[in-house]
Amino acid sequence: ASIEKGNYRHFMQKEIFEQPTVVAQTLQSYIRPLEQQVALPQMDFDLGDIKRITIVACGTSYYAGMVAKYWFETFARVPVDLDFASEFRYRDPVLEAGGLALFISQSGETADTLAALRHSKENGQKIAVVVNVPTSSMAREADLLLPTHAGPEIGVASTKAFSCQLAVLAALAAHLAVVKGKMSRDEEREVVKHLTEAPAALNAALAHDDDIADMAHHIAPARDVLYLGRGPDYPLALEGALKLKEISYIHAEGYASGEMKHGPIALIDEAVPVIVLAPSGPLFEKTVSNMQEVMARGGKVVLISDAEGIAEAGDGCLATIEMPKVHPLIAPLVYAVPVQLLAYHVAVAKGTDVDQPRNLAKSVTVE
Numbered sequence: 001a002s003i004e005k006g007n008y009r010h011f012m013q014k015e016i017f018e019q020p021t022v023v024a025q026t027l028q029s030y031i032r033p034l035e036q037q038v039a040l041p042q043m044d045f046d047l048g049d050i051k052r053i054t055i056v057a058c059g060t061s062y063y064a065g066m067v068a069k070y071w072f073e074t075f076a077r078v079p080v081d082l083d084f085a086s087e088f089r090y091r092d093p094v095l096e097a098g099g100l101a102l103f104i105s106q107s108g109e110t111a112d113t114l115a116a117l118r119h120s121k122e123n124g125q126k127i128a129v130v131v132n133v134p135t136s137s138m139a140r141e142a143d144l145l146l147p148t149h150a151g152p153e154i155g156v157a158s159t160k161a162f163s164c165q166l167a168v169l170a171a172l173a174a175h176l177a178v179v180k181g182k183m184s185r186d187e188e189r190e191v192v193k194h195l196t197e198a199p200a201a202l203n204a205a206l207a208h209d210d211d212i213a214d215m216a217h218h219i220a221p222a223r224d225v226l227y228l229g230r231g232p233d234y235p236l237a238l239e240g241a242l243k244l245k246e247i248s249y250i251h252a253e254g255y256a257s258g259e260m261k262h263g264p265i266a267l268i269d270e271a272v273p274v275i276v277l278a279p280s281g282p283l284f285e286k287t288v289s290n291m292q293e294v295m296a297r298g299g300k301v302v303l304i305s306d307a308e309g310i311a312e313a314g315d316g317c318l319a320t321i322e323m324p325k326v327h328p329l330i331a332p333l334v335y336a337v338p339v340q341l342l343a344y345h346v347a348v349a350k351g352t353d354v355d356q357p358r359n360l361a362k363s364v365t366v367e
């Protein structure tokens with residue numbers, strides 16, 4: 001079937017708005033609604049025996065992997081290594097028996113990731129693959145195939161594949177926690193409930209499209225933009241910066257909020273917008289104090305938080321964008337939306353080629 005833009009101006013915009021639907025579609029394969037349980041496809045090994053997980057990916061898929069590292073360690077207490085596929089083989093990683101190597105890829109064909117998969121297989125790892133193209137090389141070579149059902153992604157900058165990867169990885173984290181005895185049936189039911197609410201939360205996030213489009217005009221003239229986040233929102237800060245670089249060609253950096261004082265704070269002045277991703281919760285106060293350090297130096301802050309967080313810390317910001325209040329397990333999915341929309345609208349304001357940014361390819365099949 002031919003893929004059309006419909007009423008959208010760009011494929012990327014269409015794909016951002018498809019997220020509630022495709023995330024729901026993806027979750028359907030990983031949730032048993034009646035039992036309120038997480039379910040994974042059949043596998044020929046016992047996940048409960050896995051001692052260590054090595055996550056390998058590139059680009060946006062790598063940032064999904066970085067979120068998963070937080071989840072696997074927090075919920076299942078399984079130690080996780082994380083690598084860019086292009087670095088993995090060359091550092092001669094220690095791959096011990098009983099390890100699971102997890103590869104995340106939209107295309108399933110990225111050369112570096114595929115080479116890392118084969119290297120891991122040769123070194124005795126079980127191979128799990130989160131992939132959007134079910135006929136791809138990575139899908140064929142997996143011991144455990146975890147498909148995302150995002151549908152074809154045309155925009156070079158990945159959006160809906162990312163949120164679907166996060167949905168699968170959240171389900172995997174919960175399942176791993178259950179089989180490791182770190183999550184009770186009641187807690188699992190709770191997680192399933194929150195996952196089921198994710199599509200509605202994504203819709204609530206998308207409802208801020210107009211606000212974000214207005215705000216994008218303040219960001220478009222910038223030469224540099226900084227994104228800050230803590231915990232699982234740190235990878236989202238990195239992903240936000242990547243999206244902006246990819247399609248608007250503005251230099252952007254994602255930083256762990258607390259690390260800002262060790263360097264990037266030297267860059268802050270009135271000309272550098274700082275996007276702060278900070279859902280209310282245990283990490284909030286710390287992030288807000290980093291945000292105040294930015295403001296004290298004249299930096300223009302855009303705070304992305306929930307109503308509670310904005311009420312507490314929104315004064316003095318250039319703009320605030322309100323997200324629904326959600327469970328930490330789905331916050332990274334929800335916070336993906338405003339960073340995608342921001343990059344999109346800045347690119348539109350600058351008149352760049354959103355779906356085909358210069359020098360980039362949808363799938364990189366050379367090393």
Ligand code: G6P
Binds near residue numbers: 113362
């Ligand atoms: C390219 C694309 C990115 C993508 C990355 C990894 O750089 O432009 O959008 O995140 O490859 O691709 P994969 O298909 O392995 O997820």
